[in-house]
Amino acid sequence: MKPIIVDFDGTLADSTAALVAAWNIIAQKHQLKDISLKDIDGLKKLSLMERSKLLNLSMYKVPLVLPQFYQLYRQSLQDIRPFKGMKEVLLELAKRGYKIMIISSHAKDTILTFLKLNDIHCIAEILYSNPIAGKDKAIEKFIKKSTIPADEMLYIGDEQRDIIACKKVCVPIIWVGWGYDAKEAIQYLQPDYQAVAPHDIVKIIDSL
Known part of the structure; x- marks a missing residue:
């Protein structure tokens, strides 16, 4: 997986x-x-x-x-909901056998509450990212205990710091255009892939 x-x-x-x-x-x-x-x-x-x-x-x-x-x-x-189409994308990827994980600086019980409220049951693991230390530390910790090489994993994120973290740990990233950082802010970082809408994520993964 x-x-x-x-x-x-x-x-x-x-x-x-x-x-x-x-x-x-x-x-x-x-x-x-x-x-x-x-x-x-x-x-x-x-x-x-x-x-x-x-x-x-x-x-x-x-x-x-x-x-x-x-x-x-x-x-x-x-009051918080998933972006339209994201729940369906996660369900589709999980159905295909991918291990879907969430990374966040929010507490685990916060994420679990959100998942329960929105009827999302395909998440296999939640990674906590210390907001001060940076996301690369949390990803690196997971990589060390995983049997899957970093370059065979995939990260989906919307911010400059997501791209920077992934480059540090050699994990490919799909940057999504509906989040907190506009294309102008991330272009110079050259993410591996770019998704304009949630369904693009499945298309990108199909092309790999």
Whole structure:
């Protein structure tokens, strides 16, 4: 069973509204810049450093802000749904014998609650990614205990940091265009494959 690692926020879960609401509560508390849903398209085109500067989020504030942010986010789980078509894609890949996994910096019980609420039962494993350490550490840890070589795995994600992490551990990545980073923000990183819509994922895997 070849593993397919799927990013959670922005790839599987359409959580933009919940993230904006949680961020603005945190922003008010820590003197950060608040955002609205209409700001999202502009933010998607920026690099991680440009976003941090715009939002007034310095690196020393990150360890303080993130735990509070995720706690607020979890309270909105009942309002978060999978992107249209993603549930069907995961079910199809699982039916074909792939081991479907989710990677996220959210707690495992948060992901399990989302899966239960949305009747998704094809996830074999959940990988926790420390938001400070980076996703490559979580992927590398999984690779070390797996019998499948890294270049025979596949990652599906939407952000610059997903592509950077995959390049560090030599795992091919399908970047998806409906998430948090626009094409302008990721183009220079040259992801292995690009999907405009969920059904493109199956087409790409069929072509491999």
